[in-house]
Each structure stands twice: as structure tokens, then as C-alpha cells.
Amino acid sequence: MLSQRTRYTIRALLHLADRFGQGPVQLTEIAEAQNIPAKFLTVMLSQMRRDGLIETMRGREGGYWLARPPEKISYGEIVRLTRGSLGLLPCASRLAYEPCSNCVSEDKCRLHRVMLMVRDETARILDGLSLADPVSLDEFSSEAELEPQL
Template sequence: MLSQKTRYAIRAMQHLADNYGKGPVQLAEIAEKQNIPANFLTVILSELGRVGLVVSQRGRDGGYWLALSPVDISYGDLIRVMRGSLALVPCASRFAHEKCKNCVEEGECRTRALMLRVRDATAEQLDAVRLSDRIDPVPGFTDDQLEA
């Protein structure tokens, strides 16, 4: 599952993408419209700024905006920045690989083989979708759907 921090980062970046080219967006607006605690949002936007995805300007007319066009930022890139990896287990990570503790040899592990397939399919999907792509909300699950 994605951490709360990663979900907040995605929503903040979507908000900035929606306002791309319109000038700086104030932190208070992002926090209010996306239901993100302002103090936490400050930390998130600072991290995104350090990796070159967000730019900020201080002052009365200041705020935040995307450093790149929304078409140049994939959801895969964003999640990798926030999580460090798309993999569900450390031994399946392409960029943050670690051997699992208390496991069989990697070359013999079927769980790792499965998780590599899941990681690759996840990366393919998330790297194909850009902040510029339209994503329409879908209705929430009903109680009947949750029980099935």
C-alpha cells in the first residue's frame, strides 16, 4: 500500500498540474482543497523541490508550481521519489534492491519471481500515465461489493 505521505504527494502534484501555467499556487489552497495538513504538505513540497519536480517562491504573491510540464512527470516517477521503489518486497526492487532476510537464495525464490512480475507490470502502468492525463474519479465501493 502507498503511504499517506505518498498519497498526499500525488494529490498535491495533481493539484499543481491542474493549475499548471496559471502562476504560483499557495500552500493554503493546496492544503484546503486536497485535505492535507499544511505542516505535512510543507515537508512534502520541500522534498519534491529538492528532486526538481516543484519550484517555490516566497512572499505574498508566492507559492508553488511544477518545475516540469505535467506531460513530463509520470506517476511512476512520483511514487519512486516518495517511496524509493515500486516493488512490494526489497529483493524485487530495480533501484533499491536489497536481499531479503530469512529467505532462500534469490535464484530459487518463487515469491521473488512473482513480485518481479508484479513490479514490472506496476511500473509499466504507472510510467505510462502522466500528470497531464485525465483521470476521472470512480464511485466508491458499496457494502455488497466489499463483502464479495
């Protein structure tokens, strides 16, 4: 499950993507439009600046903007920066791998193998989508269309 921090970060970055090339965007505009607490948004945007996703300028004419074009920022990158991993289990993470302490050995664990497949498919999808990709709200008109195809 995505944390609230990750969801807020994605929404804020999408807001900046919609205004890419139009100059700095004020924090209050992002906070109000995306319904994100301003204090929380300040912390998130500061982290995204340190991670190289956004630039900022102080002052009355200042604000925030994407450091790279929206098509160069993937959802996978954002999730990894805010969550640390795409893996649902520590043993299925590429970047934050840890063996599970209460499990059978990985070579005998069928859940481990399933979670590796889930991680790889999740990475394929999220790394293939950027902030520039149009995702229509009516693309998924019902949850029935989201049934897994295994």
C-alpha cells in the first residue's frame, strides 16, 4: 500500500508537471489545489529538492518547479524515493533487501517467489509511466475492469 506521504508527493509533482515550463508555482497553490497540509508539503518538497526532482526559488516571485521534464520522472522513481522499495516484503526488495526473520529459507519459500514476480511487474508498470503520461479518470470506469489477468 502506498503511504500518505507517497500519495501526497505524487499529487504535488503531478501539479508541478501540469505547469511545467510556466515558472515557479507557489506552495499555497499546490497545497490548496491538492488538499495537502502546507507544513507537510514543505517537508516533502524539500526532500524532493534534495533528491533532484524539483528546484525552488525563495521570495515573492519564487516557488517550485520540476527539475526535469515530466516525461523524465517515472512513478517508480517517486515511489522508491518516498517508500524506499517497490517490494511488498523485505525479501523481495532490490534496494532494501532483508531476509524475512520468521520465514522458511528463501529457496523453499513460494511466497518469496510470488512477491519477486509482483515486484518485477510493479516495477515494469511504474517505471514505464511518467508524470507526462495522460491517465484519464474514466479509463477505469469500474473496479471489475481491474481484475488480475494471471
